[in-house]
Amino acid sequence: MKNTTRDNWRVIVEVMPRAREIRAAALGFANLGHDLNGRLTGEAFEMSFAPRRLGDFGWLSVSDCRPGRDVDAEYRARCEEMLAEFLRHEHVRSGRVECDETHVCSHCNFGWEELTAEEAADGSVNQDEHSVEGEPVCCEAAINEFRTERGVPLLASAGGAA
Structure with missing residues (x-):
């Protein structure tokens, strides 16, 4: 029937610069802190972060797909951990975990469509x-x-x- 693959896992967070004074370094712009007058202002914006691949150990890179491994569950867990860490910061208003899903037929490998x-x-x-x-x-x-x-x-x- 329908085969579903998930990839491009990401964590998307909404940042509210005016919630309080945010130092540029808090957003990873450490080298710009002196040029930004210490504050970021403006409307809320979203930032997207991709997790490190499951098979990337820094010194060694292997396939994410190993026998007995639930790749989707592990990526979701990794992204949920990242999201929890982002939400600990005052200037992060909200966040979510997303991925791209592709549905194909297990018989013909064409894109999956159903009658409405x-x-x-x-x-x-x-x-x-x-x-x-x-x-x-x-x-x-x-x-x-x-x-x-x-x-x-x-x-x-x-x-x-x-």
């Missing part, structure tokens, strides 16, 4: 009269797998009822 409620009600875009909301649209194998799991008749070409 409107499409399922519109007979002109359906495979047959048994098409329902949530049904994949990429390939016959995915449609028949979906239908088998839900007790919906298979496509006629797969030996299902017409």
